[in-house]
Amino acid sequence: MVWTAEEVVSKHGSSNWTAVPKKAGLKRFGKSCRLRWANHLRPDLNNDSFTPQEEDLLVKLHAAIGSRWSIIAQQLPGKTDNDVKNHWNTKLKKKLSDMGIDPVTHKPFSKLLADYGNIGGVQKPSTRTGSLSKDFKNAILLKSNPYPIPSQGQRNMKSQTSLLPKMEPTENSFFHNKNYTDIDLAQFQVPISGEGCLPSTPSPSSSSSTYSTENLPLPFCWNDFLLEDAFPAAADNQEQETMPAFLSKDFVSQIENVIQQSENKKEVISSHQNPATDLQLSSSSEFSFLEAMLNQENDMFLNFPHLMEEPPSH
DNA sequence: AAGATTCTCAACCGCACCAAG
DNA sequence: TCTTGGTGCGGTTGAGAATCT
Structure with a gap:
């Protein structure tokens, strides 16, 4: 037999x-x-489709730790890393994109565009991005993940799941709240200064920002889907904002500890390698990937000034 | 009804780590 | 120290299903 x-x-x-x-x-x-x-x-598999609560948790975990599917899957009983990965790639990515949120950075596309021009500090975004092709801009947006692909050392840390706090889906679920489903973030006037997010609770400090919350239909805050600001220079501006419940400081610090342990090991190795590589790999670096891209672009423009010229109008 | 297009998801692939020899 | 086998991971592919035109 x-x-x-x-x-x-x-x-x-x-x-x-x-x-x-x-x-x-x-x-x-x-x-x-x-x-x-x-x-x-596996006998413990749950073949049911993802519930809104599970989707919500998936989005939050992805915002916190990126595409580390095996870890995320362990927070979703009965789901495999493949399930999680497929569900993210086929459904949730599109869902977020339709809402105007970049599924990689968990920031609104408009915010990314604003930051893109702001970080370089050379030109207004409309000028800088205007000279770039659509494909190039898309590439920038897609590659500006503030959470680098983990090293194998990170991936192999058997204990890291146990270090993650167990997260319970909340009633304030992102996809649960039907009020959120029809948001067109493109209509939001995101200030070029980079403040971007609408505070969940309007604070006195926000009153001087360039937008008004009065005409906005929803208390939406994209920070709810972001662990840590990808742009350290702008982070100070957001210090007074309320930390979303699911991204409590405890949760953030626990995740950071997990990542930092392997980062420390990685930095020892990478210190003997090309610093340009470090620039992209180190999440603790003061430079983001986006900044590195901008620096490279500035160098390119210095060497090829004609690229700065606007294409001739027809 | 039929062809085209899009979606879903199981499986494959390559890489990296670890342990043993 | 190097090699090899086993393992786990995330990214990608492709076949079949579902939907659209």
Whole structure:
């Protein structure tokens, strides 16, 4: 009798995947068996579709730690990293984009454009971005992830999940609240100064900002989907804003601790490597990836000044 | 009804880490 | 110290399903 992989795993455990296909009589590599087991055969899997609460939690976790699907999946009982990854890529990314939020940075696109021009400090964004192609601007937006792809060391930290606080979905769910579903953030007048976010609770300090909350339909705050400001220079402006409940300082600091442990190890290694690489990899660097891009662009414009010229109008 | 397009998701791929020899 | 095998991870692909025109 040929054993099924499921029987083999239940009998021998899932610690030796190379043995599983042999014992089960399968013409598969252990790696494929492990994947099959992890994504489909595990008894604790929940094949139900994502609930709004789970989606909400997924968005929040992604905002906090980026695309570390295995960690996120462990916060969602019964969901696999593949489930989470697929659901994010096929649904939630589009959902956020439709709402005018960059699914990578969790910031409004308009905010990103404003910051893009602001950080360089050379020209107004309308001038700078106006000289760039649409594709290039899109590339900038998509690559400005403030949470770099974790090193293998980070990925292999078996204990990091246990360090994450358990997060419960709240009634103030992002996708739950139907008021949020029809938001067109493009209509918001985001100030060039980079303040961007509408405080959840209007504060005296916000009264001098360039927008008015009076005409805005909703108390929306994109910071609810952001762990940490990607642009340290602008972070001071937001210090007085209320920290969203799900991104409590405890939660933020715990995640930062997890990441910092591996960052420390990584920095020792990278100190012997190309500093330009460090610039992009180190989340604790005072430069963001966006700034690095802008610096490179400035260099390019210095070398090729004709690129600064507006295309001829027709 | 049929072809085109979009969506979904299982599986594959390559990379990196770890442990053992 | 180097090599090798096992493992885990995130990114990507492609087939089938669903939807649109």
